[in-house]
Amino acid sequence: MDLAVSPLALSFPEMPPIDGVTLRAARARYKDWNRADLTYVELSEGTALAGVFTRSLCASSEVELGREQVRGGRARALVVNAGNANAFTGYRGREAVEAIMKQTAEHIGCLPVEVLVSSTGVIGVPLPQDKARQGLAAAFAADIAGWEDAATAIGTTDTFAKGAHASAMIGEQRVELCGIIKGSGMIAPDMATMLGYVFTDAAVEPAFLQNLLNAATAETFNCITVDGDTSTSDTVLVFATGKADHAVIDSWESPGADAFAAALTDVCRNLAQLVVRDGEGASKFINVRVSGAVSDDSARKVGLAIANSPLVKTAIAGEDANWGRVVMAVGKAGEPADRDRLSIGFGGVWAARDGLPVEDYDETPVAEHLKGKEIELAVDLGMGSGRAVVWTCDLTHGYISINADYRS
Template sequence: MGKAGLPVSPLAPASFPDLPVIGGVEFASGAAGVKYQGRTDVTLIRIAPGSTLAGAFTKSSTRAACVLDNQAKLAEGGEAPEGAAIIVNSGNANAFTGARGQESVDAVTGAVAEAMGVPAGRVFSSSTGVIGEPLPHDRIVSVIGDLASALDQNGAADAARAIMTTDTFPKGASATFDGNGGQIRVTGIAKGSGMIAPDMATMLVYIFTDAKISAPLLQQALDEALPSTFNAITVDSDTSTSDALILAATGRSDTAEITSLNDADGRAFALALAEVMRELAHLVVRDGEGATKFVEVRVTGAMDEGDATKVAMAIANSPLVKTAIAGEDANWGRIVMAVGKSGAVADRDMLTIRFGHLVLAQHGWRSPDYDEAQASAYMKNAELLIAVDLGLGQGARTVWTCDLTHGYIDINADYRS
């Protein structure tokens, strides 16, 4: 299903999950031929009146028109008394397309507003794909009527497929928990496999819940979950101009309103949301372009969290570390190199480096327990843990990444053609 018939990532889950229906959310997907042929490339999502909204977006200074438009609309507030809609296309990012970029956003969101009877200020849009090519928005507009009449509560899986670019599998995740008076559901879909590095986000993500929760509290729950989820993954250190996460709460569950994130209900909601976000973030790494290894980098003992983040990201983004992992080489010397270049306070003689349960280095040198055969055997796993303890303080950070393989070069050396 990926571009050019890429094989499905070896790190993909066995199947797309059964996602619980969220009352008040409907999906429709279709083929507008924006760029791809023979597959769906547009998704329309309707969100019921009375829902609340929150969002997080790329911090790129060259972000796309649709991102700027979404941010401006959410800045007006997260309430949607007359409902809201999301329209997404794949194949073209409508990024760096000058004034024409905003014209395309206005054309598409205006057409959705008209077809669905939703205020244009509550129609959000995303475009993903090639940068710098004008978006043929007429093709998208021409299918909106058909999509509006095909909306379906069970359409999330099809939507997850329609928004893919170089993704090799569709991504979905959910969580369900008992709220005060009934069950609460959280369901999300995402796309993304390259140009993945934090600062929010690095992909498109749409998450829905039937919880009753105010827009500011919804935004707070989202913001609190970002550092340990979407801002804790990196495939190639490159950050997209187009990435967006939109979160909607329809309030259709039978539960009481969540009025705080600190009581039992609020904590349960925050936990479920973070769980869905972490699962989707992991799926993006598992579909990292060319990835054959899913790697957790766990840094502890740093002077503070900032230093822990520097070290974790220096390791997770190092081409030399990532190629060694691809080669199943337990080259812990490159971990030492990455710690050294990170800019964090580090003391060579206090470092401990573990791969899984194996201690490779400590006290400034190779561990006396080091066993090359054991280390090499460990590297053959598809899921790896690299743990670094700096031995200096309480700062900790965990991030996730993948290896750097020939597949990454294959995909990216000729993406546009």
């Protein structure tokens, strides 16, 4: 099954190398495809690690082990397998991950616990240990790869390579942050996973790095949805090599902490939005802006209820300013709302205000806006000052085709 490149795709950005990060890729041949599918990233000694993982109760061994490894706060390598999620594979799946950790640790002379492993692809088939072992050996010997090569190698049903870059000044020292990500939805019988990795040469203490990642995740990765289906393998890791010449950032009082946090959030937001732009069948990128909620968290929940509603998503696919469906989604969110204070608008034009259709509502500019690829949907609840932005895509025949028409 060849997927057309998403109409919302962006070209891969210019991204500088990161001191202390070496990328390599090779063919483990997890699937019968003609490209690298095993990515190996070596990290310099002392690299700080932070990570966030799926909340699925059926998470893969990679995720279970990753959670333990993040508590250690240090990493020397990352291995990503594309084509097999190794989820729901019991002890055999866990053995396959531990074998990769051991082989890599022996290669670079570190502890197995410092080797992070991610896998994405089909569920229920243990990762074949022979393919992993040979692929990993090939990767150790491979030429150094670039960011776009690595972003391509970690993909499965992704239709374009996804990367983002930011920099920050820590005093006089400029630090770089480069991120790559994969994910778009699911394809029979694969379950796509969102795997994201951010690399930086900044020096950041692991516990504080984890705090920064948690905060960034709350307003970036946790604010996107394609189809509301949570993967068993979602993983975002941040690696900070500390090669840049500045005092270690270990609290909000550290010089440059604010700048670094802003750059990290910036990269995370760009990566998160790229996943939505590659959403299965997506033809429109939708910004759902919720204001006037009782809290920011409440606003996010309302935003996700709207963004996950198949009726809102199909209305936008049909370029239909159907604000009645938005009313429905707000009503089902279960968050404090009052029908008579609710306002809804598209592309900067209010269609309904304070619980009533706008009297002289002109749908012409709204219809024009909905013909575009970037949609603005605004909801004001009129209850308080909580606000959030959630990003999603529309629901089209393409989603059904990808997930129902093609068989495993």
